[in-house]
Structure formats: structure tokens, C-alpha cells
Amino acid sequence: MGKRIMPRAALCAAIVAAVPALSACGGVKDQQADVVAGKQLFVKKCGACHTLSHAGTKGTTGPNLDEAFQQSLQEGFGETAVRGVVYKQILYPNRLPNAQGIKMPSKLVSGEDAHDVAAYVASVTAKPGKDTGRLATAVQAAGGGTAVEKDGTLSIPADPNGQLAYEDAKATATAGPVTIEMPNKSGIGHDIVIDGLGKGEVVSDGTSSFKATLEAGKTYTYYCSVPGHRQAGMQGTLTVK
Known part of the structure; x- marks a missing residue:
């Protein structure tokens, strides 16, 4: 979907074009969807790049989906039309990378999963509450x-469901040498960093770690240095006894 929000005229044209095309091939009008599964998949596969208030995601690599469809919805385009655009973008995203050189991969989800994600996004985008x-x-x-910390290792896992967060927003440890590790079972790249102490590698489906020496009585901030992740809330506080 790219970095920039789709211009209003282009978005309207995309909505108009998407609905009949998708309907003709068994698309959004006759496809039952599981919006609960759609939310779970959206958070896991899409939330790291997109902001969507109802889903609680705060990604900034791609467009804010609440803002992207707000004007079109105000102008009378319905949920089915928005669902069609989202579905089409999942399967066939914009070809050009965004300003950071990042391109949305095609078919992050497919088949019924793509219908579920599109239906969920369309049902909540730009809506309050x-x-x-x-x-x-x-x-x-x-x-x-x-x-x-246990036996010299402090393990702070990344959220396995794809949220831009660690499972633990707080951590405690004793002073002295320690290995700080971040197991990451999600498919989204994360790392763990404490300024002045160390930085693990960015990993997906792996473990990021570094060794450090902690000072008694100090408080440190750990965070993910992948662009946009810390700003979305992926950080925490480490207190040393």
C-alpha cells in the first residue's frame, strides 16, 4: 500500500474499479468472512506497518488505514467497496517502494485469509470506539x-502475535554480568537495544541477544531499533536491584 496515503481521486477510482471486478470472480459480495480471524491475521501480518485504531496497531511504514478511507466513507462509499479495495491491495499492492525503500509484499495472506483481513479492516476503519x-x-x-533475570539471563520475548511490543514492558535483574535476550517467534523483524550497553541483531523467528554488565540501582530503557517500532510502543523499563 506504500508510505503515502492514496490521493482521494485515486482512492475513489480504485474503489469503483475494485468492487465489480471482485464480485465477478466470487469476491467480496458473496464471500463469507470471519472477522475475528481477520483481526488476528491483520495484527500479525499487517499491524507492524499500518495504524488501525480498533486493532490497536501503530505501524508507520505504510499508510494509516483509518485516515486512508475516512474521506471516501464520508462521501458515501460503503463497507463492501472498502473491503474490495483492501482485498485487492493485499493481493496486488502498489509496485513502487515507499520513501524508505520498503515495498509491501504481495499476498501476505491469501485465499479465505485475505477475505477475512479485508472484511475486518473494512468493518472498523475510520470508526470511533x-x-x-x-x-x-x-x-x-x-x-x-x-x-x-534467572541465572544470569534476562529473557524479554517479542510479542509472538505481531504486535509492536515486548511481552513484558518491565524487567528486573541483579547487578553484574547478564545476557539480555529477545526470543522472537513472529515473522516480523525485531531487536533489543539498551543505549550504552549493547544491541542485538534484528531477527525474525530467532533470538536477538547481547551481553552487558548492569549497575546496581540503575534503571535502563530497552527498545526495538527497527524504524517505527519504538515509536509505536516497543520499549520497556529494566530496574536493577
């Missing part, structure tokens, strides 16, 4: 725990 019912609990919020 929060998800309710099953959607409210579809994705557990990350960052609520506290990581504790």
Missing part, C-alpha cells in the same frame, strides 16, 4: 508482564 464482543478479546494486549 473500540471492538466489542469476540473481537475485543481476539488479540491479547502485549506488554503487561514483568521479565525476571
Whole structure:
């Protein structure tokens, strides 16, 4: 979908073009969708790049999806039309990379999964409030725990569901040598950094780590240095006893 928000005229044209084409091939009008699964997939596969308020995602690499469709919805385009555009963009994204040289991969999700994601995005984009019912609990919020150092290793996992967060927004450790590691089971690249102490490698489906010596009584901030991730909330506080 690129870095910039699609101009209004181009977005309107895309909406008009997408709906009949998708309907003719068994598209959005006759495809039942699971929006709960769609939310889970969106957070895991798309949330690192896109902001969508209802999903709780704050990615900045791609366009803010609440803003992208706001004007078109105000002008009368319906949910089915927006769903068609999202579905088409998932399968056939813009070919040009954004200002940071990042290009959205095609078919991050496909088949029924693509329909589920498109249906969820279309159902919540640019709408006030929060998800309710099953959607409210579809994705557990990350960052609520506290990581504790054990035997010289402090493990602070990245959220496995693709949220731009560590599982633990707080951590404690004793003074002295320690290995700080970040297991990452998601397919999104993350690292863990403490300024002045060390920096792990950016990994996906792996572990980022570094060795450091902690000072008693100090408080450190750990964060992900991948562009946009810290700004979206991927950081925490380490307290040394």
C-alpha cells in the first residue's frame, strides 16, 4: 500500500474499479468472512506497518488505514467497496517502494485469509470506539508482564502475535554480568537495544541477544531499533536491584 496515503481521486477510482471486478470472480459480495480471524491475521501480518485504531496497531511504514478511507466513507462509499479495495491491495499492492525503500509484499495472506483481513479492516476503519464482543478479546494486549533475570539471563520475548511490543514492558535483574535476550517467534523483524550497553541483531523467528554488565540501582530503557517500532510502543523499563 506504500508510505503515502492514496490521493482521494485515486482512492475513489480504485474503489469503483475494485468492487465489480471482485464480485465477478466470487469476491467480496458473496464471500463469507470471519472477522475475528481477520483481526488476528491483520495484527500479525499487517499491524507492524499500518495504524488501525480498533486493532490497536501503530505501524508507520505504510499508510494509516483509518485516515486512508475516512474521506471516501464520508462521501458515501460503503463497507463492501472498502473491503474490495483492501482485498485487492493485499493481493496486488502498489509496485513502487515507499520513501524508505520498503515495498509491501504481495499476498501476505491469501485465499479465505485475505477475505477475512479485508472484511475486518473494512468493518472498523475510520470508526470511533473500540471492538466489542469476540473481537475485543481476539488479540491479547502485549506488554503487561514483568521479565525476571534467572541465572544470569534476562529473557524479554517479542510479542509472538505481531504486535509492536515486548511481552513484558518491565524487567528486573541483579547487578553484574547478564545476557539480555529477545526470543522472537513472529515473522516480523525485531531487536533489543539498551543505549550504552549493547544491541542485538534484528531477527525474525530467532533470538536477538547481547551481553552487558548492569549497575546496581540503575534503571535502563530497552527498545526495538527497527524504524517505527519504538515509536509505536516497543520499549520497556529494566530496574536493577
